Amino acid sequence: MHSDSQSANYTPSVDNQPEVVLRTKNVSIYYGDFLAVQNVSLDIQKNRITAFIGPSGCGKSTLLRCYNRLNDLIESFNLEGTIEYQGQNLYAKNVDPVEVRRRIGMVFQKPNPFPKSIYDNIAYGARVNGYKGDLDELVENSLRAAALWDEVKDKLKTNGMALSGGQQQRLCIARAIAIEPDVVLMDEPCASLDPISTLKIEDLMQELKEKYTIAIVTHNMQQASRVSDMTAFFNAQASEDGKRCGYLVEYNHTEAIFHNPQEEATKEYVSGRFG
Numbered sequence: 001m002h003s004d005s006q007s008a009n010y011t012p013s014v015d016n017q018p019e020v021v022l023r024t025k026n027v028s029i030y031y032g033d034f035l036a037v038q039n040v041s042l043d044i045q046k047n048r049i050t051a052f053i054g055p056s057g058c059g060k061s062t063l064l065r066c067y068n069r070l071n072d073l074i075e076s077f078n079l080e081g082t083i084e085y086q087g088q089n090l091y092a093k094n095v096d097p098v099e100v101r102r103r104i105g106m107v108f109q110k111p112n113p114f115p116k117s118i119y120d121n122i123a124y125g126a127r128v129n130g131y132k133g134d135l136d137e138l139v140e141n142s143l144r145a146a147a148l149w150d151e152v153k154d155k156l157k158t159n160g161m162a163l164s165g166g167q168q169q170r171l172c173i174a175r176a177i178a179i180e181p182d183v184v185l186m187d188e189p190c191a192s193l194d195p196i197s198t199l200k201i202e203d204l205m206q207e208l209k210e211k212y213t214i215a216i217v218t219h220n221m222q223q224a225s226r227v228s229d230m231t232a233f234f235n236a237q238a239s240e241d242g243k244r245c246g247y248l249v250e251y252n253h254t255e256a257i258f259h260n261p262q263e264e265a266t267k268e269y270v271s272g273r274f275g
């Protein structure tokens with residue numbers, strides 16, 4: 001199985017040895033008996049944007065959710081292989097998933113602000129974590145970092161749900177960074193946004209990567225080529241039982257994936273000739 005994935009799982013010899021934040025080693029992911037993702041190895045590098053691209057069902061979101069142990073909430077979920085965060089096994093028995101999610105935040109496809117004021121959307125996590133600093137300052141700084149402050153500074157008591165979709169998504173990003181994570185995972189963060197809001201989020205990502213490491217799942221190849229430094233292309237193929245299993249075809253600098261891919265499948269996918 002996976003003849004091309006075996007020649008692949010292509011990872012570049014990386015220049016300047018950037019620091020690895022999340023190391024994925026031979027990871028296979030199951031939902032019950034179903035092997036959703038097979039044998040993925042890739043490193044997510046510090047202060048870079050890593051994009052996961054590939055056809056529907058190849059396991060991009062499944063893998064992304066493993067990085068902050070969100071799949072733990074699914075009873076049938078099982079992971080083989082290892083994911084190391086800052087050199088530590090993320091799935092070791094003594095690791096607290098709640099602490100993992102504090103360090104590795106997530107922004108979802110559909111903006112999901114709390115049905116609370118804009119202010120409380122940001123302050124909530126800090127309060128829960130027993131934040132001792134100045135909450136007003138934290139709210140302002142987080143909203144500024146998410147490029148939302150100027151639009152909402154006069155209505156911080158307004159319900160977050162009353163904002164536009166694009167503003168809600170930036171509020172969710174502000175909420176994610178308010179708890180000062182290291183990594184922000186984004187699962188198709190622009191899928192429900194108009195082109196202008198999408199560009200705002202893309203610009204924002206460029207600013208955020210100065211401080212955070214970002215991994216993003218996107219269906220939008222232009223977006224991957226515009227925003228990411230590294231791109232992982234996944235595909236799915238039928239296993240013996242006819243079920244489709246995802247695997248990593250190729251992982252490299254975004255420029256190489258889009259302009260000089262090593263694998264035929266990548267070439268076809270990025271040129272739109274896939275399937």
Ligand SMILES: Nc1ncnc2c1ncn2[C@@H]1O[C@H](COP(=O)(O)OP(=O)(O)OP(=O)(O)O)[C@@H](O)[C@H]1O
Nearest residue numbers: 031036054055056057058059060061062063074246
């Ligand atoms: N909670 C779950 N229980 C069982 N199977 C699941 C679950 N979540 C995902 N899957 C299956 O795992 C496979 C990978 O799904 P996943 O959503 O990770 O793919 P994806 O590449 O992100 O797809 P898309 O681009 O359509 O979002 C699919 O076959 C999907 O049906």
